[in-house]
Amino acid sequence: MSKSLLIISRQAPWSGPGAREALDIVLAAGAFDLPVALLFLDDGVFQLQAGQTAGAVQQKDVTANLKALPMFGVEELYACGHSLQQRGICTATLDEAIEPLASGADIAALIARYDQVITI
Structure with a gap:
């Protein structure tokens, strides 16, 4: 039986290799085909902003990878609502596949659902 995996991405796309x-x-x-989900937390929510110019800071654009996730069977995508709000990112501008989580309790419940959690 496959163990489920939650990846928590906490780094902005331009802050180094963590987001990638x-x-x-x-x-x-x-x-x-592992059961996997991705949670964007803290500065990781900046990965969800459209129109990034990654080349300006000599980084690779992560937008193409984000769009490829459903092709790899990754359909559980979440973002911390508090992190979005703190960074001025409106939930209406997010891809419809991203589910905003309203509270810390929602995030704790999400984490509890997975066998393994990796934070980057």
Whole structure:
């Protein structure tokens, strides 16, 4: 039986390799048909903003990887509502596949559903 996996991505896409590494883990898990979900928390929610110019800070754009997630069977995508609000990101601008979680209790319940949790 496969163990379920939750990846928590906490880094902005321009702050280093963490955001890309989180997406790589999710894509690899999806490719092997593991039950996997992705939660964007803290500065990780900046990955969800459209129109990023990653080249300006000499980073690779993560938008294509985000759009590829459903092709790899990764359909459980979440974002911390508090993190979105603190960073001025409106939930209406998010892709419809991203489910905003309203409270810390919602996040705790999500984490409790998974066998393994990796925070990057």
